[in-house]
Amino acid sequence: MGIERFIGVDLAWAQGGGARVRPNETGVAVIDGRGAVIDCGWTCGLDETTQWLAGAAVGGSTLAFVDASLVVDNxxxxRPCEREVGRRYGRWKVSANSTNQSSPHLAGVLLRKRLQQSGWAYDDGRGGPPTGGLVFSECYPYTTLVGAAELGYDEARPTYKRRPAGVPAARWRxxxxxxxxxxxxxxxxxxxxDPPLAMASHPVSRRLLDEPSPLRAADYKHREDLIDALLCAWTAAxxxxxxxxxxxxxxxxxxxxxxxxxTIIAPARPEQRRGRVPSGQVSSRNSRSINSG
Known part of the structure; x- marks a missing residue:
């Protein structure tokens, strides 16, 4: 039995400040082997996210990729995988913030424990892709953007998240x-x-194609979360x-x-492979932040 469904989760790393504070949104998406978007949207908090995952999964043949730190034992x-992001993808202006057991926002660890309790298996990828089961792993959309040649970001990551130094604040949005x-x-x-991602196959993801990106910060972040979830799902495929x-x-x-x-499972061009350190590395402070997931 092969994997039938591929799920992407752009997890909100922070879970809010108590009952009165609504958690940040989490982008979620699920595609099938033909690239059709079966469902996509947003959840709030671990309870909603876990429930959505249970409904989106096909028992025995689902692979979920999560943009969040899932195993934090330092x-x-x-984490070594975060250091490697900068070493392998720094030339493309991609790196990762540090996470450790003292980090204040570790929703990924909590999600991992919940999924394992409900029958999912965490897989670090060292044995290759799974062939069945309810399996989840960690990914990072920025590595997909520059590591997958299909997207064409040959020189650097797109500036759809963080303001470059040369862009005035007034023009940034x-x-x-x-x-x-x-x-x-x-x-x-x-x-x-190969594999495909048919964004026009679902009304929610199709709106990304039909509507221009908004300027208002909250509306833009709403869209960005869904984009990253779709990238995670495609990376799983x-x-x-x-x-x-x-x-x-x-x-x-x-x-x-x-x-x-x-670990982080990351698409890679030949020059980004382990054992080769691209030039032009950047500081880990310039990339993945607790608000990006």
């Missing part, structure tokens, strides 16, 4: 919206990729379809027992 500093629209146009091209031929496992040198290491 008391301080940065317009520049960001333009970059986001360009990203969506490139994602639309994945309809003919890419890993399942092509395995190590198109992806690498960052943090694979961890000595944890098989299936339990803190």
């Amino acid at each position: 008391p301080a500093g940065q 317009a520049v960001r919206a333009e970059a986001c629209d360009e990203l969506i146009a490139r994602m639309a091209g994945l309809a003919d990729a 890419l890993w399942s379809r092509h395995g190590f031929a198109r992806c690498q496992v960052l943090g694979a040198d961890d000595l944890a027992p098989p299936g339990r290491a803190p």
Whole structure:
């Protein structure tokens, strides 16, 4: 039995400040093997996210990729997989913030525990793509954007999230919206990729194609979360379809027992592969933040 469904979760790392504070939104998406979007949208909080995952999964054949730190066993500093993001993808202006057991926002760890309690299995990817079961792994959409040649970001990641130093604050929202629209146009091209992603196949994801990116911050973040969820789902399909031929496992040198290491499964061009350190590395502070998931 092969994997039939691929889920992407752009998890909100922070869970709010108590009963009176609504958690940040989490983007969610599920596609099938033909790239059709079966469902996509947003959840709020771990309860809603876990319930959505249960409804979206096909028992025995679902792979979920989550943009959040799922296994955090280091008391301080940065996880090895996060260091490798900067080493392999720094030339493309992609790196990762540090997470450790002292970090204040670790919703990914809580989600992992809930999923494992409900019958899902965490997989670190070191053994290759799973062939069945309810399986979930960690990914990072920025590595997909620059690691998957289909999207065409050959030189650097798109500026759809963080303001470059040379862009004045007064122009940033317009520049960001333009970059986001360009990203969506490139994602639309994945309809003919292997594996495919047919964004026009669901009314919610189709609105990304039909409507321009908004300037208002809250509306823009709403859209961004869904984009990242779709990227996570497609990355899961890419890993399942092509395995190590198109992806690498960052943090694979961890000595944890098989299936339990803190890793990030990332699409990779040949020059981004482990063992080759691209030039032009950037600081981990310039990329993945607690608000990006």
